[in-house]
Amino acid sequence: MPDAAPPPGAARNSGADGEARGHAPAGEVRRETADGARGHETGPWGWALAGLAVLALGLYLTSLRGLLSPFLLYWVVVALLLPFRGRPGHALLVGVATVLGLVWLLATTGFLVAPFVLGLLLAYMLDPLVDRIQARGVGRSLAILILIAPVGAAVLGGVLFGVPAVAGEVQRVIDASPLLLDRFAAFVGRAAEWLDRVPGVDSDALVERLQAIRPEDVVGYLRERHREITQGLVSGIVGVGRGLSSLVSVVGYVFLAPVLAFYLLRDYDGIVARARALVPRPKEEAVVSFAREYDYLLSRYLRGQLTVALLLGVLTAVGLFLVGFPYALLLGSLVGVLSLVPYLGLALSLIPAVAIALMSGDVLWSLIKLAGVFGVTQVLEGTVISPRIVGESVGLHPVWVVLALSIGGFFLGFAGFLLAVPVAVGVKLLVQRGVVRYTQSSLYRGDG
Structure with a gap:
């Protein structure tokens, strides 16, 4: 038999008893919460004290600049901004500090990071092909080997045979430079008549300057620089060593990148799933x-x-x-x-x-x-x-690609060259979304 409902007066009495026992009514609780929230708000003096604290900390860190690194300073900045978590601008400041920290990391350790970036890009490009082979009943590891082995063999063959062949072509150019320059001088002499017909061109002065180039001087310069040219060719293909020997660079790019790509490909779908699981649900x-x-x-x-x-x-x-x-x-x-x-x-x-x-x-x-x-x-x-x-x-506009490759290669070397296009694509999408939000805002429409 169900319990009988208490009379209406009992509820009121219970509320009164609750007040008598020290429990404040709901309205008073809300007022106290609001008062407490107002009490925690930062007033003008609070901001002034925070500014003085930051200034003092900056002076202190300046005195210790020989012991600090951007890595430590990044965590100092994050710790200083932690009390302002949830306030407007906090996420932006932390994001800017993170981006600057990553740029510094790539600039200082780019020669070590580049094989990992190359392996990641290789895994990213080969993953659809691995999925197609796996769909035909082939094990994932075997499917990866089917793709990685030819790629690794092609890269290794290019380094072992292609680079020496191209270097040999450079040597042929150097050896043939006297004959080539003599032919060029003869061509300049024959072109003098054509240059006379071009208005505003002093053909005599131009021909005199070109013919003043002595083949023996050019040949001597090229022979002196032959070793530097060849080493520069190898460095340009396998990446900037930044103090490492060419052999170590070749080992890093030819062997380490495919190995990293293999392990990334083997668990590629799991990595993507775990990354998605970390995204906040909203x-x-x-x-x-x-x-x-x-x-x-x-x-x-x-x-x-x-x-x-x-x-x-x-x-x-x-x-x-x-x-x-x-x-x-x-x-x-x-x-x-x-x-x-x-x-x-x-x-x-x-x-x-x-x-x-x-x-x-x-x-x-x-x-x-x-x-x-x-x-x-x-x-x-x-x-x-x-x-x-x-x-x-x-x-992706070609001008955008050229700009990204130039900036990435200039500041971050080979690693920046590899990351230039992926970063450019991300920035492009962020800019597109920013423009859409702006055109939908009251500032653009003039509603406010």
Whole structure:
């Protein structure tokens, strides 16, 4: 039999008894909470004292600047900002400090971080292929080996055979430089008549300066710098050593990066799942949407652009070889590497090619061969290769890519060059979302 409900007066009496026993009514509790919250608010004197404390700490840290590092200063900044957690601007300040800390870390340890970044990018690009092979009943580890083994063999073969071959091409240029310069001088003499027809050009002075270049001086300079040129070529391919020997750099990039890629690929889906589990639940939908769009842009650009660069390098080298143009392998390698930089790469690869054509025996015929090969490869790249591999557009403007590669390579070396495009894609998406929020705000509409 259910208990009888207490009479209405009993509830009122119970409330009164509660007040008599020291329990404040709900209204008073809310008032006390509000008063306590107001008591914890930072007044003008509180902000002044906080400013003085920060100033004093800054002076103290300045006196200890020889013992401090940006890593320690980062945690000092985080600790100082901890009492202001939840206030406007706190997350922004911590984010800026974190970004600056990461930049410092990459700038100081880029030569050590670069193999890890390279392994991560390799795992990111190969993961879809591993998933496709695994879907056909092949074990994931075996599927990874099927992909990693050819890539590692190709890179190792390129380092062991490709670099010496390109270095040999450089040596051939140096050995042939006296003959090439004599041919160039003869070409300048024949071009004097053409230059006389160009208004505003002092052909006599220009020809005199060009003919004043003595071949023996150029040959002597190139022979003195031959070792530096060869070492610079190797360093440019395997990354800047920053004090490490070339052998250690080769081991790091050729062996360490594929090993890291193997282990990352083996647990790639688990890493993604654990990262998603750490996202705050209220933000999960927005973060997942951002990550999907980021993955779409970055994957299409990286996989497509690397494939296009490889095809352009091979087509250029084969084309120049078939038409009998000298140093075809050297020029094809330059085209493949430099084509990773939109537009600017084509111009940079044309400079040595035109120079070699001008110093050849038959300048006009060499220029025709060069123009034919470069013209055909660029037409194929623009009409067939890029549209089929990269797509019509990945939403990443070439100027944005060039700017990112220049800044990343200048400040952070090879590691910055590797991270330039991924960071540029992220910044682009953040800017797009910022613009959308601004156009939807009352400030833009003028409602406020």
